[in-house]
Amino acid sequence: MPFGLLKPLVDRAGRYSWIWPSTFLRQAVPRSRCISVLTVLRFMAGYWSRRRPRFLAGAAISFGATCFDLALPWASATLVDAIASERDQNTVWSAWLMFVLMFVGFTLTRNVAHRIWIPVAARNMEELTNEAFDRVQRFPAAWYSTAFTGGSVRQIGRAMWGYDDVTDALTVHVGPAIVVLVGLSGMLLMRSPLAGGVAILSVVLFTIVNLVVTARYVRPANLISTDLDSIVSGKIADAITANASVKSFAAERRELARLEEDTARWRESIERTWSRFVDLGLLQNLILLLMQAGVTGLMVRAWINGSATPGDVTFAMTAFILMSGYLRNLGDSVRGLQKGIDDAADAANFASERTETPGSHPGLMVRRGKVQFDHVCFAYGDDRDPILSGFDLIIEPGTTVAITGESGSGKSTLIRLLHRLYEPQQGRILIDGQDIAGVSLASLRSAIAIAPQEPVLFHRTIRENIAYGRPDASLDEVQRVARLACAEALIDRLPGGYDCLVGERGTTLSGGERQRVALARALLVDAPILVLDEATSALDRDTEEKILRNLANRSTGATTLVIAHRPAPIAAAGRVVRVIQGRALEA
Numbered sequence: 001m002p003f004g005l006l007k008p009l010v011d012r013a014g015r016y017s018w019i020w021p022s023t024f025l026r027q028a029v030p031r032s033r034c035i036s037v038l039t040v041l042r043f044m045a046g047y048w049s050r051r052r053p054r055f056l057a058g059a060a061i062s063f064g065a066t067c068f069d070l071a072l073p074w075a076s077a078t079l080v081d082a083i084a085s086e087r088d089q090n091t092v093w094s095a096w097l098m099f100v101l102m103f104v105g106f107t108l109t110r111n112v113a114h115r116i117w118i119p120v121a122a123r124n125m126e127e128l129t130n131e132a133f134d135r136v137q138r139f140p141a142a143w144y145s146t147a148f149t150g151g152s153v154r155q156i157g158r159a160m161w162g163y164d165d166v167t168d169a170l171t172v173h174v175g176p177a178i179v180v181l182v183g184l185s186g187m188l189l190m191r192s193p194l195a196g197g198v199a200i201l202s203v204v205l206f207t208i209v210n211l212v213v214t215a216r217y218v219r220p221a222n223l224i225s226t227d228l229d230s231i232v233s234g235k236i237a238d239a240i241t242a243n244a245s246v247k248s249f250a251a252e253r254r255e256l257a258r259l260e261e262d263t264a265r266w267r268e269s270i271e272r273t274w275s276r277f278v279d280l281g282l283l284q285n286l287i288l289l290l291m292q293a294g295v296t297g298l299m300v301r302a303w304i305n306g307s308a309t310p311g312d313v314t315f316a317m318t319a320f321i322l323m324s325g326y327l328r329n330l331g332d333s334v335r336g337l338q339k340g341i342d343d344a345a346d347a348a349n350f351a352s353e354r355t356e357t358p359g360s361h362p363g364l365m366v367r368r369g370k371v372q373f374d375h376v377c378f379a380y381g382d383d384r385d386p387i388l389s390g391f392d393l394i395i396e397p398g399t400t401v402a403i404t405g406e407s408g409s410g411k412s413t414l415i416r417l418l419h420r421l422y423e424p425q426q427g428r429i430l431i432d433g434q435d436i437a438g439v440s441l442a443s444l445r446s447a448i449a450i451a452p453q454e455p456v457l458f459h460r461t462i463r464e465n466i467a468y469g470r471p472d473a474s475l476d477e478v479q480r481v482a483r484l485a486c487a488e489a490l491i492d493r494l495p496g497g498y499d500c501l502v503g504e505r506g507t508t509l510s511g512g513e514r515q516r517v518a519l520a521r522a523l524l525v526d527a528p529i530l531v532l533d534e535a536t537s538a539l540d541r542d543t544e545e546k547i548l549r550n551l552a553n554r555s556t557g558a559t560t561l562v563i564a565h566r567p568a569p570i571a572a573a574g575r576v577v578r579v580i581q582g583r584a585l586e587a
């Protein structure tokens with residue numbers, strides 16, 4: 001059923017003004033909650049069918065186990081009747097043996113079914129996680145500018161366990177429960193139509209109450225708790241990521257206070273969710289009471305009237321115990337199913353979310369490296385001011401152009417458009433005459449090496465970081481570009497040198513050190529187009545000038561765009577262009 005159910009209940013509950021989740025979630029989790037249960041189940045079914053023979057074999061054996069369970073009341077009735085009618089010992093013992101064998105059969109088959117399923121589940125969960133991660137990393141840059149990293153990490157992890165919950169619920173619990181409930185109700189009906197009728201009525205009532213109360217009462221509360229759970233994780237990750245800023249303003253208390261607001265909301269919501277679970281449990285037990293008293297009472301009455309044997313009464317008692325177990329389990333399973341579906345909804349949503357265009361386009365053929373911005377207009381959103389409005393610029397192959405302009409004038413935006421992290425609303429960008437909108441992203445991005453102002457490094461060794469664009473590069477090649485980027489001395493000073501780990505995002509290095517490592521990384525790929533986006537802004541003038549000299553002497557023939565403010569890089573370029581009011585002005 002649609003997630004839209006959330007809305008009225010939240011309104012009625014009052015304390016969560018609907019405004020809060022809607023506006024907040026649109027920013028924090030913009031993609032979730034517009035997906036139907038069927039879509040999520042279809043998403044899961046895609047995984048089940050990947051290992052269909054094994055999956056079906058497990059299901060068939062599990063059905064066999066259920067049949068043994070189904071026969072247990074019959075076996076106990078036979079045993080009691082044998083005892084009550086004082087038959088010979090052999091008959092009694094063979095009835096006893098049958099009773100025991102039923103359970104042996106159940107245990108063995110259930111165990112085998114689980115063993116068949118284990119690798120299926122583990123493999124599917126592995127693939128689901130890998131695929132969700134792969135998809136998320138191909139989401140467009142705009143997605144990343146609004147998503148909470150921690151939240152997404154959590155969503156991927158939850159989806160994995162969501163798969164497990166849903167699959168378990170359907171195969172181990174709900175399916176067998178239906179078989180046992182229908183089977184035992186039918187068998188009761190044959191022994192006593194009245195008792196059978198009460199059993200069927202209870203089962204139907206239990207199922208309807210369970211489904212309706214879960215969907216209308218429990219699930220909406222659970223959805224809010226799940227969202228709050230993501231939000232809390234996202235905010236913890238956000239604050240921990242920016243911990244350096246927190247420390248520098250001694251804002252630990254403030255951050256804690258912010259988190260406390262969210263955890264308090266989570267607590268309120270989880271209390272409500274759990275109370276609703278308990279309410280549901282109470283309702284379930286009341287219906288089970290009706291079943292217990294009704295079914296066994298009717299059988300006892302029939303025995304008094306002489307129309308039922310002690311075996312029939314035993315049958316009713318055993319059937320009740322089994323059925324109530326399965327029904328209660330069914331309640332839990334429906335809840336597990338519900339929770340699993342909610343948990344997997346984000347990943348199913350990931351699957352339908354637009355990723356960057358897949359590489360079915362032809363590759364970019366760079367012959368000389370001419371770059372042309374042709375009347376490019378761009379804004380970061382319909383509701384935002386345009387950053388570029390009719391930007392025209394031709395950069396001849398092999399030349400170096402300096403691009404200057406006020407901070408925020410759109411210089412880095414030009415580069416983002418060149419890498420197609422965003423698409424211009426109007427105009428075209430051409431490389432050697434080919435519109436970059438029509439070429440594969442991989443070919444485009446590998447033709448343009450960028451050294452950014454604020455590089456993000458991986459928590460890997462310096463060598464791995466520099467060789468990121470060409471993991472097979474030799475140590476010699478890595479050292480050569482490190483020398484060009486004036487990074488050699490700083491790397492030699494680090495413990496372990498090139499094997500030194502740099503900390504998450506490169507936190508153990510200074511801003512200028514990170515810039516030099518990132519510059520070396522960009523130089524190593526030897527791309528035909530090189531972009532330095534204020535890539536030496538954190539360095540002292542001497543080092544900056546030395547790097548510029550190194551680059552000028554390198555003469556690889558790369559077309560070079562140098563975004564800079566300081567005189568040295570501007571003077572080093574053959575041509576200077578200013579970005580003013582979204583246009584290029586020759587300086």
Ligand SMILES: Nc1ncnc2c1ncn2[C@@H]1O[C@H](COP(=O)(O)OP(=O)(O)O)[C@@H](O)[C@H]1O
Nearest residue numbers: 145380387405406407408409410411412413414
């Ligand atoms: N992802 C984004 N979403 C919305 N606005 C952005 C985004 N990135 C940058 N901007 C805005 O676009 C403008 C130009 O940014 P940018 O090109 O980075 O400037 P700069 O010339 O300093 O490199 C700035 O006003 C900035 O706030």
Ligand SMILES: [Mg+2]
Nearest residue numbers: 411412453533
């Ligand atoms: Mg910039």
